[in-house]
Amino acid sequence: MSSNSSSGHIVVDSLSLTFRAKDHDVHALSDINLTIKPGEFVSLIGPSGCGKTTLLRVIADLQEPSSGHLTIDGQTPQEARENHRYGFVFQAAALYPWRTIEKNVTLPLELMGMDRKEQRKRAKENLELVGLADFHKKYPWQLSGGMQQRASIARALSFQPGLLLMDEPFGALDEITRDRLNMHLLDLWRQTGKTVVFVTHSIPEAVFLSSRIVVMSPRPGRIIDVIDTNLPADRTLEIREDPAFTAVAQKVRNGLKHGHSDESL
Amino acid sequence: MGRMWDKFGQYVHARIFPIFVVCLFLCGVWYAFAVYLNAPQILDRFEREQTSYTTTDLITSTWAMERPVLPSPHQIFYEIYRGTVLVKPTSKRSLILHGWITLAPTLLGLLIGTTLGMLLAVGIVYVRTLEGSLLPWIIASQTVPILAIAPIIIVVLGSIDLVGVFPKSVIAMYLCFFPVTIGMVKGLRSCEPLHMDLMRTYAASPWQILLKLRLPASMPYLVASMKVAAAAAVVGTIVGELPTGAREGLGARMLVGSYYGQTIQIWAALFLAAALAAVLVVAVEVIGRWLPTSPAKTRA
Numbered sequence: 001m002s003s004n005s006s007s008g009h010i011v012v013d014s015l016s017l018t019f020r021a022k023d024h025d026v027h028a029l030s031d032i033n034l035t036i037k038p039g040e041f042v043s044l045i046g047p048s049g050c051g052k053t054t055l056l057r058v059i060a061d062l063q064e065p066s067s068g069h070l071t072i073d074g075q076t077p078q079e080a081r082e083n084h085r086y087g088f089v090f091q092a093a094a095l096y097p098w099r100t101i102e103k104n105v106t107l108p109l110e111l112m113g114m115d116r117k118e119q120r121k122r123a124k125e126n127l128e129l130v131g132l133a134d135f136h137k138k139y140p141w142q143l144s145g146g147m148q149q150r151a152s153i154a155r156a157l158s159f160q161p162g163l164l165l166m167d168e169p170f171g172a173l174d175e176i177t178r179d180r181l182n183m184h185l186l187d188l189w190r191q192t193g194k195t196v197v198f199v200t201h202s203i204p205e206a207v208f209l210s211s212r213i214v215v216m217s218p219r220p221g222r223i224i225d226v227i228d229t230n231l232p233a234d235r236t237l238e239i240r241e242d243p244a245f246t247a248v249a250q251k252v253r254n255g256l257k258h259g260h261s262d263e264s265l
Numbered sequence: 266m267g268r269m270w271d272k273f274g275q276y277v278h279a280r281i282f283p284i285f286v287v288c289l290f291l292c293g294v295w296y297a298f299a300v301y302l303n304a305p306q307i308l309d310r311f312e313r314e315q316t317s318y319t320t321t322d323l324i325t326s327t328w329a330m331e332r333p334v335l336p337s338p339h340q341i342f343y344e345i346y347r348g349t350v351l352v353k354p355t356s357k358r359s360l361i362l363h364g365w366i367t368l369a370p371t372l373l374g375l376l377i378g379t380t381l382g383m384l385l386a387v388g389i390v391y392v393r394t395l396e397g398s399l400l401p402w403i404i405a406s407q408t409v410p411i412l413a414i415a416p417i418i419i420v421v422l423g424s425i426d427l428v429g430v431f432p433k434s435v436i437a438m439y440l441c442f443f444p445v446t447i448g449m450v451k452g453l454r455s456c457e458p459l460h461m462d463l464m465r466t467y468a469a470s471p472w473q474i475l476l477k478l479r480l481p482a483s484m485p486y487l488v489a490s491m492k493v494a495a496a497a498a499v500v501g502t503i504v505g506e507l508p509t510g511a512r513e514g515l516g517a518r519m520l521v522g523s524y525y526g527q528t529i530q531i532w533a534a535l536f537l538a539a540a541l542a543a544v545l546v547v548a549v550e551v552i553g554r555w556l557p558t559s560p561a562k563t564r565a
Contacts, residue, residue: 062462081468088466094459098481098557107477108467139557 007073007085007162008195010036010059015068017054017221027220028054029065034214034223038162041189041196043206043213045252046259051221052199053167059197060088060165072163084112086163087156091171093148095140095155101127102136105155112159126154129188146177150184157192164196170205179237182208190233203256204240207231207249215252217259225255292338302334303327336529344533357513364537366514367502370430371545374437375498379491381438382445389446390453390479391471407443411436411501416508433514437501441494448490452483488553495545503538515541 017029029051036042044052057063058070061077072080080086087108095104105123114122127133130150132143140148149169156164170178186209189196200206206213207229215225229248231239239245300323307326311318318326328337348360355362385403389396415436422432456478464474506516515534522530 060466062465081466084468086466088463090459090462092459094457094463096460096478096481098484111467111469111473111477 008036008038008040009073010034010163010195010197011069011071012055012059013069015055015058015065015070017051017058017063018066029058030220030222032068032221032223034226036195036197036212038195039193041198041209041211043198043200043210044216045200045203045206045213046216046224046256047201047218049218049221050216050259051218052216054221055216056165056167056197056199060086062088084108084159085161086165087159087161089149089153089156089164089166089169091168093140093145093152095148095151097140099139100136101132101138101140101143101151104140104151105136105158107155108159122158123154126157127151129157129191130154130184144177146173146181149173149181153185153188157188162194164194166196166198168199168201171200171202178205183237185209186235203249203252207245207252208235208237208240213248213252215255215259217256224259225251227251227255295335295338296328299333299335299337300324300327303330306330306334332526333528336532340529341532341536344529345536348533360515360518360533360537363513363515363518363534364541367499367506367516367538368541370433370505371437371498371502371541373430374434374501375441375491375495375545377434378438378441378494378498379445379487382442382490382494383449383487385442385446386449386453387475389450391475403443403446406439411440411504412507414439415504419505419508433502433505436505437498440497440501444490444493444497445487448486448493449483452486452490453479455486456482484553484556488549488556491549491553492546495549496542499538499542499545 012032012034015029015032019026019028032055044055046052054063058065059077061081070077072085102123105126106119109119109122127136130153132147132150135143170181182205198209210229213227214223217224231244304323304327307323345360348358352359389399418435419432460478464478503516506514507520511517515538518534519531
């Protein structure tokens with residue numbers, strides 16, 4: 001439950017997941033090998049059907065692999081889930097409409113049986129962190145989509161997990177809001193030093209946020225390339241005009257193209 | 266102030282006025298039918314007494330009979346007015362007394378029925394085998410005519426010295442647990458998959474998922490099914506009053522009225538029972554609007 005900088009060490013070892021469909025098997029993940037070090041910001045990028053979300057859900061123990069091995073700080077995904085080692089941010093904010101923003105943020109704390117005063121304190125801290133301190137008494141529908149997603153990030157941070165799993169959290173938002181939230185998330189990552197695994201299908205978003213980018217390809221879902229970004233830590237949105245940035249983006253684009261070339265798309 | 270009047274004006278225009286027009290039309294049809302159905306008796310009487318009469322005499326007489334085939338609306342409303350305002354509430358002829366005698370088992374039955382319905386729904390949603398084993402019996406229970414089963418319940422409970430409010434509320438409960446069970450099974454399953462996944466990431470227990478997710482998510486379904494249940498509970502109580510030879514309650518007023526051909530009394534009790542059910546349904550709706558889950562509050 002406590003936040004320590006040495007958590008979020010993920011080791012994925014020859015992991016595969018096959019869905020049994022009616023007449024054929026779908027290889028959602030095929031022989032995935034990946035190590036994520038504590039404090040890293042890793043993006044999983046690829047076209048739809050490449051298994052990036054599935055991989056994230058396997059890490060979160062929301063889905064079971066068919067074969068292979070996965071550990072989070074030496075624990076199985078189930079143990080990690082039961083020990084609240086990660087916070088998950090979904091594609092939609094998934095706030096409960098009958099709860100105020102504050103009550104949504106305290107939901108995981110409530111489930112853990114934390115004392116009420118501490119719950120309120122944590123909610124206040126984390127809502128401040130995402131810039132929603134004044135909205136704690138509002139209901140989700142009274143907030144914009146971007147604000148809702150920020151509230152859901154505050155909820156994922158409320159119990160101080162060392163690892164943040166994010167499944168296309170800004171995919172449904174407009175570009176301006178998305179840029180702002182990317183800035184915000186980067187600040188947050190720098191401040192807290194958490195490990196982040198981030199699923200996206202946007203190349204600029206992946207390059208801007210990540211310290212490492214994992215490029216994936218569909219049928220079967222597999223890893224094509226792993227690219228280090230090596231961009232300065234204090235980067236701002238302007239870095240997207242920088243040659244270093246475009247070079248990394250080009251590398252990611254090539255990786256994605258390469259993944260597609262075998263099926264003549 | 267001016268805006269409030271505007272709003273009131275809009276409300277009258279949009280809601281009250283159409284209802285008023287429909288009421289007016291129904292009343293007109295009703296009075297016409299009263300003339301048509303009661304006229305033969307009046308004509309008989311005029312003939313027997315050999316009085317000469319005008320059409321106006323005939324029409325006004327059909328609207329003022331003591332035991333008409335179809336009493337006119339103003340006779341029914343006068344009967345209700347007399348029973349609620351002119352007579353003391355403690356009197357045997359007070360409709361407030363009879364209304365309360367019917368209301369008490371209705372409320373108790375609604376309470377027990379809703380609780381039972383919710384428990385059954387939780388059982389069905391959480392225990393897979395119960396859906397196959399219990400649901401057919403629950404549905405079968407509603408295919409039995411309530412008129413046939415009501416006397417049995419009254420007699421059986423009476424033989425173990427349970428009389429008065431309780432047997433009637435059992436019959437009310439029998440009718441109103443069903444919509445609650447069906448509605449709540451759907452309601453408890455209505456939560457979004459993402460909301461469910463979230464609970465799983467928190468490693469929440471089944472009990473926590475029920476309390477913090479399934480139950481709150483099902484509230485709109487509970488309100489909707491309780492509205493059906495509230496109306497059914499009134500019917501159940503009145504049916505429970507019919508076979509017992511009860512002396513009190515709206516059901517008893519209808520039964521006694523039919524023994525003595527007191528049609529006005531029957532219709533007055535009928536109107537009051539309908540009003541009772543309507544008030545209950547509206548009360549459920551109003552309480553439902555208070556819940557933060559109501560569609561009115563979640564609408565963006």
